Amino acid sequence: MDRNTAFKIAAAALPALFFAALAGGLGIALHQQRQTIDSLTAMHEYIEEHTTTTTTSITYESIQVDRFYERGGKKILLHDEVYGQIWLPVLEDVPLSTHPLELLKEENDRMISYDKYGSINAMTGIDISVYNDVYDWEAVKADGIDFVMMRVGYRTYGGGQIKADTAFHKNYKAAKEAGLLVGAYFFSQAITIEEAVDEAIFTARQLEGLELDFPVAYDWEIIYHDEDGARTDNVPVDVLTDCCLAFCQHIEAYGYQPMIYQNKRTTLHKLDLPRLQDYPFWLAEYGDGPTYIYDYDMWQYSCTGTVKGINGAVDLNLSFYDYSKEDAPPVIRPAKPSTETTTE
Numbered sequence: 001m002d003r004n005t006a007f008k009i010a011a012a013a014l015p016a017l018f019f020a021a022l023a024g025g026l027g028i029a030l031h032q033q034r035q036t037i038d039s040l041t042a043m044h045e046y047i048e049e050h051t052t053t054t055t056t057s058i059t060y061e062s063i064q065v066d067r068f069y070e071r072g073g074k075k076i077l078l079h080d081e082v083y084g085q086i087w088l089p090v091l092e093d094v095p096l097s098t099h100p101l102e103l104l105k106e107e108n109d110r111m112i113s114y115d116k117y118g119s120i121n122a123m124t125g126i127d128i129s130v131y132n133d134v135y136d137w138e139a140v141k142a143d144g145i146d147f148v149m150m151r152v153g154y155r156t157y158g159g160g161q162i163k164a165d166t167a168f169h170k171n172y173k174a175a176k177e178a179g180l181l182v183g184a185y186f187f188s189q190a191i192t193i194e195e196a197v198d199e200a201i202f203t204a205r206q207l208e209g210l211e212l213d214f215p216v217a218y219d220w221e222i223i224y225h226d227e228d229g230a231r232t233d234n235v236p237v238d239v240l241t242d243c244c245l246a247f248c249q250h251i252e253a254y255g256y257q258p259m260i261y262q263n264k265r266t267t268l269h270k271l272d273l274p275r276l277q278d279y280p281f282w283l284a285e286y287g288d289g290p291t292y293i294y295d296y297d298m299w300q301y302s303c304t305g306t307v308k309g310i311n312g313a314v315d316l317n318l319s320f321y322d323y324s325k326e327d328a329p330p331v332i333r334p335a336k337p338s339t340e341t342t343t344e
Helices: 003-050 137-142 168-177 193-207 237-253 264-270
Strands: 075-080 084-089 104-107 110-113 123-128 147-155 162-164 181-188 216-220 258-263 281-284 298-305 314-319
Touching: 075 264, 110 298, 110 314, 123 181, 123 298, 137 168, 147 168, 147 193, 147 314, 162 193, 168 181, 181 193, 181 237, 181 258, 193 216, 193 237, 216 237, 237 258, 258 264, 264 281
Parallel strands: 123 147, 147 181, 181 216, 216 258, 258 281, 281 298
Antiparallel strands: 075 084, 104 110, 123 314, 147 162, 298 314
């Protein structure tokens, strides 16, 4: 047999060998699979044979669920970007709000608060800094403004330096001459008690020789618009509360009435409120009426107010106490006469 003939015979035999091997492999796989199935079937039969089946007379029915707290109970509901609706328990040792929302009315773009007898029980005020362009204080007074809270100074949220508000003394003199009641505030970025004390000392020095009618407020704020982060981003709750106390106690020691300014959310999450009950509270919450559940003495309700004599928007406030009088009595004023006319 020559070489070419032998090659042809081998080539013809290859397909047959391949299919024989494949058939043999499939046969082994099928045999193994059949053994596995037989083993599982035998195991199942053994379990059924040696398991005693019991029946029960218990009936499973739904029962009334006891709630851990009543839905109608007092709780604070907030919205969180991660958790959605969240709630906080109401503190029993912090007084609840004494300002019913139904007695707050918007009239001529201003909020007016009435008591249950129909009398006005809040004064109208503004708060300003060097960023507000006040060109006519007489016009401000004539536009129904009773008091003004002025920024004395501030601490920068980047480097932490204390600086004076360059318009404070000019605004103080002009507002007093126009017959307005004047209070003050310091914009804080303190991260330690020592820094809060420094801010109080600085404020007192700026106020030296000046007569105030309204309190000196401690305005500590979280900075949201700094992409690189502010120095106050991670101040603990106890430290912030200690800063509030340190500032207020020093301001009081220097002969001024202290006050704490804060917005609703920071107040609920960052302040230990039971420790701060000795000081008046100035609430910042914009809208038709505060949803803040606890009591407050002043309310900043708008940052887009308009007042004659001031270019641009200005913050508007209500004060429920007349701090210009001894012991700061609650405000009680006759209701404004109706402008409606009748025809006979």
